[in-house]
Amino acid sequence: MKTAFLFPGQGSQSVGMGKELYDHFSAAKTIFERAEARLGREFIDVIFTGPEEKLRQTRFTQVSLFIVSMAAHAVVASADRRADVMAGHSLGEYSALCAAGAFDFETGLDLVKARGEAIGEAAEKTPGTMAALIGLDRSVVEDICAKGVRQRAVSAGQL
Secondary structure (H helix, E strand, C coil): CCCEEEECCCCCCCCCCCHHHHHHCHHHHHHHHHHHHHHCCHHHHHHHHCCHHHHCCHHHHHHHHHHHHHHHHHHHHHCCCCCCEEEECCCHHHHHHHHCCCCCHHHHHHHHHHHHHHHHHHHHHCCCCCCCCCCCCHHHHHHHHHHHHHHHHHHCCCC
16 A cells, blocks of 8 residues: 655644644654754744734745644654655645655755745735635636626726
């Protein structure tokens, strides 16, 4: 039987994530300590105690999820569990690459920190949102999108 590890992307974060791993597994604690040594204590504090509004900021979310994903992977690896395949959703691709050995943890921190900052800056310049549309007819989705485009044009003074 083949084993796959799938790492999550932004949106799966929650205040307190990874705290039990930190408290109960030395391999996880080591990951958090390495992250703190590289980036300072602020990220660890946001992961463990929030506030949620700060954790939702992309510059914190992305690094935080990477740290917790790598802590979980360290725990699994310390139990001598290996995957045949690594995959990740969006940001999780960085965790998958790191877990697969494409780069070390510190390099991953640097990459994900830069990614989170760049996406955060872009979001500030061009505010937007995402939504999942499930079970709607194509014509309804097209109408929703058209209304969104018209509204944005009105807001930008283009109509």
